[in-house]
């Protein structure tokens with residue numbers, strides 16, 4: 001996962017900077033203050049496959065990726081999934 005060199009923010013400051021209020025490493029999921037993995041831990045639920053996919057992309061790109069970096073992460077994640085399925 002992407003790690004920040006900055007000190008942890010206050011939860012409200014993280015929210016205003018459009019970061020997950022728990023891990024403060026990636027943007028939150030749409031309509032929520034937390035990213036999908038933190039939301040799943042908070043609620044005690046499992047991630048759906050699409051949520052896990054989105055979480056892996058966010059973990060690769062960090063908080064404010066450009067469109068190009070986000071697109072590259074999307075295809076890398078798909079490539080990793082295909083290679084992982086082929087290995088099994």
Ligand SMILES: [Zn+2]
Nearest residue numbers: 020023035038
């Ligand atoms: Zn989080």
